[in-house]
Amino acid sequence: MTSPHDSLKNDVSPAEWETRVNLAAAYRLTALFGWDDLVFTHISARVPGPEHHFLINPYGLMFDEITASSLIKIDLDGRKVSESPYDINPAGFTIHSAVHAAREDAHCxxxxxxxxxxxxxxxxxxxxxxxxxSLGVLASLGYHDYEGIALNEAEKPRLVHDLGNKTNLMLRNHGLLTVGATPADAFVAMYFFEAACMIQVRAQSGGGKLNPIATPILEGIRQQIAQVTKGTSPGRLVWPGLLRRLDRRNPGYAD
Incomplete structure (x- = not known):
């Protein structure tokens, strides 16, 4: 059986390996930014190709330990299609398989x-x-009511409906969810989602009267973001620098 420390680079396609490296980096960056919850959350990415396979974390490895080779490949029924001594988090499978099955654009x-x-x-x-x-998040944000730990298959259509075609989903009393065409895009969307939440909590803790941004400014934010990012995705702009930071602080994710 393949060890999490054995490299799969020569056993998978170049496209799959690139996805594995970027997804492993997203896990380690999540730990670096302090957003991990021990082993109890998840990031998944669709494997390029005709099969509906996607990669998810080995249940039991900390986020700062995950490597490209240790990621588990599963199908939409939760069956492992690559060898691993680890299992997957069933709650992670419920949430992620629902979104991957419904959104062709949600590769991560x-x-x-x-x-x-x-x-x-x-x-x-x-x-x-x-x-x-907060403005970019609010421009593409849905809400999903809490139904307990995500183990119930019947919750999937409600979660998919609440996400719709949006980038960001707030899981009430639970946490945050983002989707993207790449791990870079999903990660950078989460960065702004988390930053907006942190700012809100700190602003509220100050005790003073809050000053919300006017609606007309919110309505024009998509055009402004496109102008600032020069028509490309924020993930594409930021990801190379984030990988350089990770190479300095926690290398080895590309093993």
Whole structure:
């Protein structure tokens, strides 16, 4: 049986290996930014190719231990299609398989239980337009009510409906979810989602009257973001620098 430390680079396609490397980097960056919850959240990525296979974390490895080779390849029924001594988190499978099955564009799905994200998800008003960071999130945000730990297959259509065609989903009383065409895009979307939640919690803790951003500014934010990013995705702009940071602080993810 393949050890998590044995490289699969020569056993998979170059496209799959690239996805594995970027997904492993996203896991380690999640730990580096302090958004991990021991082993209890998940990031998944679709494997390029005609099969509906995707990669997810080995249940039991900490996020800062995950490598490209240790990621588990599974199908939409939760069956492992690559050897691994580890299992997968059944709650992770429920959430991620629902989104991957419904959204062809959601090649990567990222879910966190960050302290700030859960704090805002517990607020009746959800995310408020209090910061520049919040505006891009609010432009593509849905909400999904808490139904317990995500083990119930019957919850899938409701979760998919609440996400719709959006990038961001606030799981009430639970945490945050983002989707993207790549691990880079999903990660950078989560960065702004988490930053907006952190700013909101800190602003509320100050005790003063909050000053929300006016609706007309929110309505024009998509055009402004496109202008700032020069028509490319924020993930594509930021990801090379994030990988350089990871190479300095926690190398080995590409093994």
């Amino acid at each position: 799905v990222m879910h966190t239980h960050s302290i700030n994200g859960v704090a805002v998800s517990a607020q009746e008003g959800g995310l408020l337009p209090l910061s520049q960071q």
